[in-house]
Amino acid sequence: MIQTQATVVDIEYSPNKEVAFIYFKPEQSFSFQEGQFIFLERIWFAYPDGKAMKNAYSIGTTNKLLQEKWIIGTIVKKSTEWGMSEYLTKKIAIGDTINMTGPLGHFIDNKISHNYVFMSIGSGITPVFALYNKLLEEKKFDHIVNVFGERYKENLLSSVVDAYNNNSETIQQFLYLSQEKDLPDWRESWYIQQALDIIFDIFAKEKFQVFLCGKPVMVDDVVAILTDRWVEKDYIHFEKY
Numbered sequence: 001m002i003q004t005q006a007t008v009v010d011i012e013y014s015p016n017k018e019v020a021f022i023y024f025k026p027e028q029s030f031s032f033q034e035g036q037f038i039f040l041e042r043i044w045f046a047y048p049d050g051k052a053m054k055n056a057y058s059i060g061t062t063n064k065l066l067q068e069k070w071i072i073g074t075i076v077k078k079s080t081e082w083g084m085s086e087y088l089t090k091k092i093a094i095g096d097t098i099n100m101t102g103p104l105g106h107f108i109d110n111k112i113s114h115n116y117v118f119m120s121i122g123s124g125i126t127p128v129f130a131l132y133n134k135l136l137e138e139k140k141f142d143h144i145v146n147v148f149g150e151r152y153k154e155n156l157l158s159s160v161v162d163a164y165n166n167n168s169e170t171i172q173q174f175l176y177l178s179q180e181k182d183l184p185d186w187r188e189s190w191y192i193q194q195a196l197d198i199i200f201d202i203f204a205k206e207k208f209q210v211f212l213c214g215k216p217v218m219v220d221d222v223v224a225i226l227t228d229r230w231v232e233k234d235y236i237h238f239e240k241y
């Protein structure tokens with residue numbers, strides 16, 4: 001694990017600026033496994049009780065990008081006022097520096113199967129986006145089913161929409177916008193759990209690994225459904241936040 005300062009080199013915003021894909025150049029390079037997270041800490045800031053503004057953020061880019069271009073990124077969704085997520089989506093700017101510690105976490109691909117199911121909602125997309133892009137980089141998969149849910153189209157990053165627009169025989173995308181209507185490529189539905197029946201049909205009795213990330217209630221619900229059917233615990237990976 002390393003501790004370094006990192007400078008913001010680029011930021012992509014969703015149309016409503018509630019979601020930001022922030023790219024950093026760390027002073028010290030390191031290696032990580034897609035799915036891991038880092039701690040980000042605002043420099044020169046302390047809450048009145050002296051605590052640092054510091055939170056965990058998953059890495060949304062691949063290790064290849066860090067090794068080849070020295071760039072690492074995370075996708076942050078604003079979830080409170082005055083907190084770290086507000087700082088990262090509303091205040092931080094290109095050229096600013098931040099403390100970065102990591103990598104940490106075990107939400108990683110153990111390659112137990114080459115069939116992959118990704119299910120994420122909101123900011124839960126971040127580690128899934130890295131895992132998904134790593135598979136596309138290496139082309140070492142048999143089948144990917146990717147299920148992603150957001151509330152509004154205004155929350156969507158163009159880079160995510162572009163990356164999740166490649167349906168084929170081996171990659172299937174199920175994209176849900178819970179609060180929108182009339183979007184031809186996106187289904188309107190609140191629960192991404194609705195994709196589970198389709199997933200079980202796609203894989204029949206074949207084994208698949210599942211990566212789940214998002215709100216605890218969604219993760220718990222999906223884990224219960226998967227284990228009730230025939231998915232073994234070793235094949236289910238999750239991160240809740």
Ligand SMILES: Cc1cc2nc3c(=O)[nH]c(=O)nc-3n(C[C@H](O)[C@H](O)[C@H](O)COP(=O)(O)OP(=O)(O)OC[C@H]3O[C@@H](n4cnc5c(N)ncnc54)[C@H](O)[C@@H]3O)c2cc1C
Nearest residue numbers: 047055056057058076077080081082083084085123126241
């Ligand atoms: C492993 C992991 C990975 C994650 N990855 C991501 C990710 O990729 N993207 C993402 O968007 N989120 C991610 N999260 C969630 C993230 O860590 C934050 O919980 C989220 O961004 C909300 O942070 P916040 O600063 O807005 O709120 P909090 O830090 O929870 O603060 C809540 C409120 O309390 C105030 N506050 C906090 N501490 C103090 C204090 N000491 N004194 C006074 N006021 C205080 C803040 O100002 C704020 O208003 C991840 C979480 C985990 C555990």
